[in-house]
Amino acid sequence: MGRLTKQQDAYGQAMWDYLHHGRGFEIVERDDGLATVASGPAFYFRSYTAWAKMERQAIRLARGRVLDVGCGAGRVCRHLQDKGLDAMGIDVSPLAIKVCKQRGLKKTRVMSITQVSRRLGVFDTIVMYGNNFGLMGGFKRARWLLRRLRAMTGPDARIIAESNDPYPRPGRPGLKCHLAYHKLNRGRDRMGGQLRIRIRYMTYATPWFDYLLVSQDEMGQIVAGTGWQIARFFDSKGSGYIAVLEKEQP
Amino acid sequence: MGRLTKQQDAYGQAMWDYLHHGRGFEIVERDDGLATVASGPAFYFRSYTAWAKMERQAIRLARGRVLDVGCGAGRVCRHLQDKGLDAMGIDVSPLAIKVCKQRGLKKTRVMSITQVSRRLGVFDTIVMYGNNFGLMGGFKRARWLLRRLRAMTGPDARIIAESNDPYPRPGRPGLKCHLAYHKLNRGRDRMGGQLRIRIRYMTYATPWFDYLLVSQDEMGQIVAGTGWQIARFFDSKGSGYIAVLEKEQP
Numbered sequence: 001m002g003r004l005t006k007q008q009d010a011y012g013q014a015m016w017d018y019l020h021h022g023r024g025f026e027i028v029e030r031d032d033g034l035a036t037v038a039s040g041p042a043f044y045f046r047s048y049t050a051w052a053k054m055e056r057q058a059i060r061l062a063r064g065r066v067l068d069v070g071c072g073a074g075r076v077c078r079h080l081q082d083k084g085l086d087a088m089g090i091d092v093s094p095l096a097i098k099v100c101k102q103r104g105l106k107k108t109r110v111m112s113i114t115q116v117s118r119r120l121g122v123f124d125t126i127v128m129y130g131n132n133f134g135l136m137g138g139f140k141r142a143r144w145l146l147r148r149l150r151a152m153t154g155p156d157a158r159i160i161a162e163s164n165d166p167y168p169r170p171g172r173p174g175l176k177c178h179l180a181y182h183k184l185n186r187g188r189d190r191m192g193g194q195l196r197i198r199i200r201y202m203t204y205a206t207p208w209f210d211y212l213l214v215s216q217d218e219m220g221q222i223v224a225g226t227g228w229q230i231a232r233f234f235d236s237k238g239s240g241y242i243a244v245l246e247k248e249q250p
Numbered sequence: 251m252g253r254l255t256k257q258q259d260a261y262g263q264a265m266w267d268y269l270h271h272g273r274g275f276e277i278v279e280r281d282d283g284l285a286t287v288a289s290g291p292a293f294y295f296r297s298y299t300a301w302a303k304m305e306r307q308a309i310r311l312a313r314g315r316v317l318d319v320g321c322g323a324g325r326v327c328r329h330l331q332d333k334g335l336d337a338m339g340i341d342v343s344p345l346a347i348k349v350c351k352q353r354g355l356k357k358t359r360v361m362s363i364t365q366v367s368r369r370l371g372v373f374d375t376i377v378m379y380g381n382n383f384g385l386m387g388g389f390k391r392a393r394w395l396l397r398r399l400r401a402m403t404g405p406d407a408r409i410i411a412e413s414n415d416p417y418p419r420p421g422r423p424g425l426k427c428h429l430a431y432h433k434l435n436r437g438r439d440r441m442g443g444q445l446r447i448r449i450r451y452m453t454y455a456t457p458w459f460d461y462l463l464v465s466q467d468e469m470g471q472i473v474a475g476t477g478w479q480i481a482r483f484f485d486s487k488g489s490g491y492i493a494v495l496e497k498e499q500p
Contacts, residue, residue, distance in 0.1 A: 025287045027277055035450040037275045037287050177453045200285040203427045 001209040002112050004093050010204035012095025015041045015073050019099055024201065031196040031208065032181050038199075043130070044073040051075075054234035055129060058160050058242040064124025069113050070132040074100035080127075081106060090116065113145060118152045126159040133161040133243070134211040138194050139222060142212065146226035150247065159228065159245040166193030166213040169239065191218065219243055251459040252362050254343050260454035262345025265291045265323050269349055274451070281446035281458065282431050288449075293380070294323040301325075304484035305379060308410050308492040314374025319363050320382040324350035330377075331356060340366065363395060368402045376409040383411040383493070384461040388444050389472060392462065396476035400497065409478065409495040416443030416463040419489065441468065469493055 004012065011026055018024035018041035026040040048056065059076070062085060068077045071089030073096060080087035081104075088107035091097055097108045109120070113135045126149055128135065136142035149159065166182065168174030182192035193213030199206045214222065216233055223230055227248055234242040254262065261276055268274035268291035276290040298306065309326070312335060318327045321339030323346060330337035331354075338357035341347055347358045359370070363385045376399055378385065386392035399409065416432065418424030432442035443463035449456045464472065466483055473480055477498055484492040 027285050027287065029285075032453065033455065034453050035277050035279075035455075036452065037277065175452075202286065202425075203282065203284050205283065205285075 001092055001207055002115075003110055004206060006094075007204060008206050009093050009095050010199040010201040010206050011041075011044075011072075012091075012093035012099070013204045014201040015044055015093075015099050016095045018042065018045065019073070019102070027200040029198050029200055030181065032177075032184060034177055034181070041073070044075060046075055048075075048079045052236055052240070054236050054240070054242050055162070058234045058244065059127070059129075061158055061160055061244055062125045062127060063158075064154070065121065066125040066127060067116070067120065067123045068127045068129070069116070070128065070130070070135050071100060071105075071108070072096055072130065074103050074105045074108075076127055076129050077105050077108075078103060088120065116148070116152065120152070123153050124157050126153065126157070126161075128159070128161040131162055131164050131211075131213070131240070133163040133219070134195075134213060136212050136222070137210040138212055139191055141210075142222045143226050146223065146228055146245075150227040153247075155247060157247060158231070160242060161245065162240065162242045163219065164193075164213045165215045165239040165241065167215055193218075216241060216243070251342055251457055252365075253360050254456060256344075257454060258456050259343050259345050260449040260451040260456050261291075261294075261322075262341075262343035262349070263454045264451040265294055265343075265349050266345045268292065268295065269323070269352070277450040279448050279450055280431065282427075282434060284427055284431070291323070294325060296325055298325075298329045302486055302490070304486050304490070304492050305412070308484045308494065309377070309379075311408055311410055311494055312375045312377060313408075314404070315371065316375040316377060317366070317370065317373045318377045318379070319366070320378065320380070320385050321350060321355075321358070322346055322380065324353050324355045324358075326377055326379050327355050327358075328353060338370065366398070366402065370402070373403050374407050376403065376407070376411075378409065378411040381412050381414050381461075381463070381490070383413040383469070384445075384463060386462050386472070387460040388462055389441055391460075392472045393476050396473065396478050396495075400477045403497075405497060407497060408481070410492060411495065412490065412492045413469065414443075414463045415465045415489040415491065417465055443468075466491060466493070 014024035014026050024041040026038040028036050028038050066080050066087040068089040071077050071091050077087045077089040090109045090111040092112045094110050097110050100108045185192050195211045197211050198208045228245040229248050231244045231246040264274035264276050274291040276288040278286050278288050316337040318339040321327050321341050327337045327339040340359045340361040342362045344360050347360050350358045435442050445461045448458045478495040479498050481494045481496040
């Protein structure tokens with residue numbers, strides 16, 4: 001998904017309205033007809049103290065020059081900037097970036113993850129919070145992007161990425177509609193949790209895009225052979241988790 | 251809209267999940283592409299003390315045999331039943347009616363407003379709360395339904411109906427997307443606030459149906475010559491209001 005037009009900038013508009021008028025929501029539509037309400041703008045504006053415990057723990061591993069991919073309203077960048085780190089936020093939403101600037105972020109770009117390159121400089125940390133490992137899109141694209149991120153980061157670089165295991169936890173049945181979707185996906189050669197979704201807010205709607213949810217095992221398979229390795233996981237009480245990737249040493 | 255199939259019973263399913271699992275939401279999609287989140291199941295389960303003031307005031311006018319059209323989770327019927335009135339709730343959602351029964355409602359039917367007739371008996375009060383004047387659908391249909399309701403009610407009968415003025419209040423600009431929709435509607439010979447919508451929840455979606463929001467003036471035009479007259483309005487601080495209709499005496 002490239003830079004969004006005004007009409008496509010659904011979640012940017014929701015954030016804008018939330019910041020300026022105290023309202024806003026985020027509807028997620030999946031290509032099997034599922035429609036849900038996401039945690040929405042309130043989530044994107046959460047201050048550090050309201051973050052999930054694993055997010056507060058893992059962000060301590062950020063250091064040096066940091067790139068926040070899919071920075072939304074800038075909650076992570078702002079925290080890092082306040083800590084004195086050199087943080088840059090990118091997002092495909094022009095309004096999200098405008099919101100970030102209004103909230104005092106110094107370094108921002110309207111830019112897709114597929115557009116990042118060494119032209120932005122060399123980074124020590126890549127952050128993908130709020131399930132933004134999802135922006136990896138799919139198995140092949142994720143591996144391509146991981147190699148690309150490898151080329152624009154220093155030797156001791158880290159990727160701190162949040163995802164959500166889409167499969168039922170042991171002893172839990174899982175929702176039928178999700179199980180059916182995983183099956184549908186496998187039938188069309190996609191990963192089970194490779195969601196095809198769009199975001200809607202009022203009359204705004206993003207284009208359809210792929211958003212990838214993976215189990216920890218699947219993340220391991222994606223990472224293998226890309227020059228990265230999983231250094232550790234931070235778990236939550238639910239299905240969300242954070243992975244810390246570091247470069248494989250030759 | 252007639253009786254809903256399982257796959258179409260989006261708001262019934264949301265209420266069911268809310269009652270049994272504590273979750274549920276209601277997405278409203280309009281035929282111009284607008285998508286919003288409605289107040290949803292939590293609203294349908296509100297106890298009397300949490301109702302809007304105008305709702306608490308106007309319900310005191312209910313008497314005798316009462317028909318609650320679009321009864322949802324049965325909040326109004328339950329209140330009336332507890333007060334000792336003879337209240338019957340109808341809804342096109344089989345799951346809504348199942349929820350009503352589980353909550354102890356004695357008289358319920360899975361039935362559309364267009365299916366009501368004297369076969370249900372003669373009523374003294376018709377209640378259409380939670381914007382359910384909207385179920386009147388459109389100008390002509392509303393007038394046809396009002397005549398029909400006239401034939402199945404006693405001489406001193408009342409209709410207590412809630413609506414929402416869709417037009418900007420004096421001195422307020424109104425949202426562009428709504429103003430454009432009113433214009434679109436007038437261009438296709440519909441009332442400005444004659445919404446074409448469907449309700450979505452997870453993979454459930456109702457068929458598209460007309461839901462009518464009117465100003466108090468417009469309601470007066472609809473009612474004129476149907477044998478009913480507007481006896482009074484209960485206003486709120488917002489755009490919502492309740493109209494009490496009584497039979498014109500010859």
